Amino acid sequence: MRGTPPIQRRPVTDALRASIVEDLPEIKDIKDAELRAKVIEGWAFSLAGSSYQRISDLPGEGNPDVLVLKRGNQTDHLRGVTRLAVGIAKEMGAAYPELAIDMDVIVAGGLVHDVGKAWEFDPVNRKRWNAVQKQTGRPSVRHPAFGMHICFTVGLPEEIAHIAMAHSGEGELLVRSLECMIVHQADYTFWNTLLAGGQLKLDTVPPATRKYVIDRPF
Ligand SMILES: [Fe+2]
Numbered sequence: 373m374r375g376t377p378p379i380q381r382r383p384v385t386d387a388l389r390a391s392i393v394e395d396l397p398e399i400k401d402i403k404d405a406e407l408r409a410k411v412i413e414g415w416a417f418s419l420a421g422s423s424y425q426r427i428s429d430l431p432g433e434g435n436p437d438v439l440v441l442k443r444g445n446q447t448d449h450l451r452g453v454t455r456l457a458v459g460i461a462k463e464m465g466a467a468y469p470e471l472a473i474d475m476d477v478i479v480a481g482g483l484v485h486d487v488g489k490a491w492e493f494d495p496v497n498r499k500r501w502n503a504v505q506k507q508t509g510r511p512s513v514r515h516p517a518f519g520m521h522i523c524f525t526v527g528l529p530e531e532i533a534h535i536a537m538a539h540s541g542e543g544e545l546l547v548r549s550l551e552c553m554i555v556h557q558a559d560y561t562f563w564n565t566l567l568a569g570g571q572l573k574l575d576t577v578p579p580a581t582r583k584y585v586i587d588r589p590f
């Protein structure tokens with residue numbers, strides 16, 4: 373057979389689902405029971421097709437080896453972005469109730485915006501991409517696109533799949549929803565705040581970003 377072998381999946385167990393709620397306790401803040409269950413299924417599906425046992429095993433990085441946290445793992449990012457997005461939504465919603473922000477979409481979208489990282493960060497995938505970049509590209513699919521695939525596969529609503537797909541640079545190619553824009557801003561605020569505060573490993577900050585924190589003469 374040509375090309376990459378199909379993804380090996382281990383079964384999704386209740387223990388795996390329980391670990392996801394342990395790692396992302398904000399899941400309980402999603403009011404809609406079906407949406408809550410599908411957020412858990414999304415992460416379970418993602419992890420079960422990866423080398424990772426649970427979300428907290430994923431490193432605290434924006435992209436593989438890029439924007440690496442001095443302290444913490446991927447749950448610190450997901451929870452931080454979700455809480456920041458909730459904060460933005462509450463403040464803006466209080467000042468402008470006519471925005472009618474959907475808080476369930478904010479929480480669910482914050483928690484799954486990086487659900488594709490189990491694929492993009494997986495050492496097995498990264499080794500393959502490094503070995504056969506000419507055939508696959510590197511990565512073959514970035515985490516926003518893979519996250520969208522996961523969202524649709526487990527039956528998450530289009531609003532959530534859109535947040536996974538468009539929270540990062542891919543979102544510059546389309547018009548973001550209101551909730552996606554809030555999660556996008558929360559995501560960038562998370563990294564930029566830690567960058568400005570010296571809490572990212574500097575050798576993992578891209579040069580174009582690094583110049584704003586160390587190369588400027590004032
Ligand atoms: Fe991301």
Ligand SMILES: [Fe+2]
Pocket residue numbers: 449453485486559
């Ligand atoms: Fe993120």
